[in-house]
Amino acid sequence: xxxxxxVGGGITGLSTAYYLNKQLKQDGTAxxxxxxxxxxxxxxxxxxxxxxxxxxxxxxxxxxxxxxxMAPLLEELELQGDIVYNETGKSYLFxxxxxxxxxxxxxxxxxxxxxxxxxxxxxxxxxxxxxxxDLYTPNERFTKQDSxxxxxxxxxxxxxxxxxxxxxxxxxxxxxxxxLTLASTMPYLLDYKxxxxxxxxxxxxxxxxxxxxxxxxFYSFRDxxxxxxxxxxxxxxxxVEFRKxxxxxxxxxxxxxxxxxxxxxxxSDSSETIDADYVVLxxxxxxxxxxxxSQKLNESxxxxxxxxxxxxxxxxxxxDDHLPKDGTGFITADDxxxxxxxxxxxxxxxxxxxxxxxxxxxLFYKSSGSVYAKLINQPEEELLQVARQDVMRATxxxxxxxxxxxxxxxxxxxxxxxxxxxxxxxLEKGMEEQYPGILLAGCSYYGVGxxxxxxxxxxxxxxxxxxxxxxxx
Numbered sequence: 001x002x003x004x005x006x007v008g009g010g011i012t013g014l015s016t017a018y019y020l021n022k023q024l025k026q027d028g029t030a031x032x033x034x035x036x037x038x039x040x041x042x043x044x045x046x047x048x049x050x051x052x053x054x055x056x057x058x059x060x061x062x063x064x065x066x067x068x069x070m071a072p073l074l075e076e077l078e079l080q081g082d083i084v085y086n087e088t089g090k091s092y093l094f095x096x097x098x099x100x101x102x103x104x105x106x107x108x109x110x111x112x113x114x115x116x117x118x119x120x121x122x123x124x125x126x127x128x129x130x131x132x133x134d135l136y137t138p139n140e141r142f143t144k145q146d147s148x149x150x151x152x153x154x155x156x157x158x159x160x161x162x163x164x165x166x167x168x169x170x171x172x173x174x175x176x177x178x179x180l181t182l183a184s185t186m187p188y189l190l191d192y193k194x195x196x197x198x199x200x201x202x203x204x205x206x207x208x209x210x211x212x213x214x215x216x217x218f219y220s221f222r223d224x225x226x227x228x229x230x231x232x233x234x235x236x237x238x239x240v241e242f243r244k245x246x247x248x249x250x251x252x253x254x255x256x257x258x259x260x261x262x263x264x265x266x267x268s269d270s271s272e273t274i275d276a277d278y279v280v281l282x283x284x285x286x287x288x289x290x291x292x293x294s295q296k297l298n299e300s301x302x303x304x305x306x307x308x309x310x311x312x313x314x315x316x317x318x319x320d321d322h323l324p325k326d327g328t329g330f331i332t333a334d335d336x337x338x339x340x341x342x343x344x345x346x347x348x349x350x351x352x353x354x355x356x357x358x359x360x361x362x363l364f365y366k367s368s369g370s371v372y373a374k375l376i377n378q379p380e381e382e383l384l385q386v387a388r389q390d391v392m393r394a395t396x397x398x399x400x401x402x403x404x405x406x407x408x409x410x411x412x413x414x415x416x417x418x419x420x421x422x423x424x425x426x427l428e429k430g431m432e433e434q435y436p437g438i439l440l441a442g443c444s445y446y447g448v449g450x451x452x453x454x455x456x457x458x459x460x461x462x463x464x465x466x467x468x469x470x471x472x473x
């Protein structure tokens with residue numbers, strides 16, 4: 001009987017285990033599946049905290065609704081009845097000392113119509129005129145491997161990109177727009193430019209794709225995102241061996257004629273090993289790199305980038321009527337007096353997160369911000385005071401917190417720069433040459449959103465199942 005070891009119990013690792021177990025059952029193939037997780041609980045960056053009627057997500061807070069690959073999984077897990085959608089969609093930019101509405105007829109700050117551009121309060125008249133060159137300037141040089149920042153600036157102008165688009169888009173993708181490719185962010189923008197001659201007109205012609213479902217662009221679950229992690233773990237009980245609070249310290253290749261498998265997995269206490277025929281490394285790239293000890297692969301691993309994030313939740317015993325009507329939060333302009341990069345008015349955006357309907361906020365401090373280096377080593381109590389000052393400056397709320405929680409995600413947020421696809425291709429080739437039977441998986445390589453991670457887990461499972469089904473020569 002073959003043994004498959006999955007290292008990493010985040011959503012990618014769990015999805016790999018789930019789909020692999022499902023496929024092997026369909027094939028009538030018996031196998032031992034072991035999932036090893038370093039922390040005491042599964043989920044990775046999906047981690048829900050419950051406190052006195054408040055629901056707080058320490059990591060990811062939602063699933064993108066337009067990624068339809070999640071639907072079959074949620075049906076199989078019988079979670080359709082637990083789905084909750086975001087309530088409203090108005091977002092603000094804190095600039096020039098005040099909250100300014102980001103045009104609603106826009107995608108990540110990119111206007112979907114000339115009227116949207118004309119009515120923006122974030123860009124000067126000169127900046128709007130400059131952006132109109134998108135309507136008559138053809139694309140003669142950009143490909144999907146080029147920088148999205150340079151692409152947008154070439155056709156929409158520097159001011160619109162800097163003041164309206166970059167704060168939104170950089171926040172979503174946690175990186176510098178000029179180091180992110182179109183392919184890894186919004187590849188369809190190039191298609192629209194080439195097909196319609198204009199980014200704005202292309203978005204306008206395809207607005208139905210972005211407006212389907214109204215404001216229901218994101219969803220979670222009634223008891224928080226950890227619901228999907230808990231349900232998958234329940235369904236896999238008995239079929240998968242879960243080894244929590246356990247680290248993998250090394251992976252060694254066995255001799256080709258070994259009857260115990262291809263690789264020996266040494267666990268953290270060094271007193272136990274597992275011999276595996278296939279291994280899935282669904283960890284962050286740095287962890288995979290440390291297990292493999294390959295000088296050749298290190299050249300590519302070392303060029304992958306990660307960013308960092310501090311997340312601070314604050315619950316107040318005040319009504320959210322203090323906030324702008326129908327707003328869900330704000331993004332901070334680069335030249336702002338605030339230290340946070342963004343703030344979500346969680347109880348507004350997600351009604352299920354506050355049973356008392358009192359105010360719950362989440363503030364984000366990213367490593368791309370100028371103050372992050374000063375904040376990362378501060379005690380949590382001092383970080384709370386920083387967050388309270390930002391709340392007061394942006395909204396005027398000075399109330400004492402009822403609850404608060406701080407989470408630091410240090411160097412754990414993958415950042416897809418221009419060379420990312422090439423580096424992943426190099427790693428895939430190197431793994432096949434040096435470590436056949438070991439597959440890299442997860443957000444360090446193939447997409448950071450939950451649907452992308454689930455899709456990657458399913459693809460990884462299918463690859464292993466296909467290899468196991470091949471006849472032995």
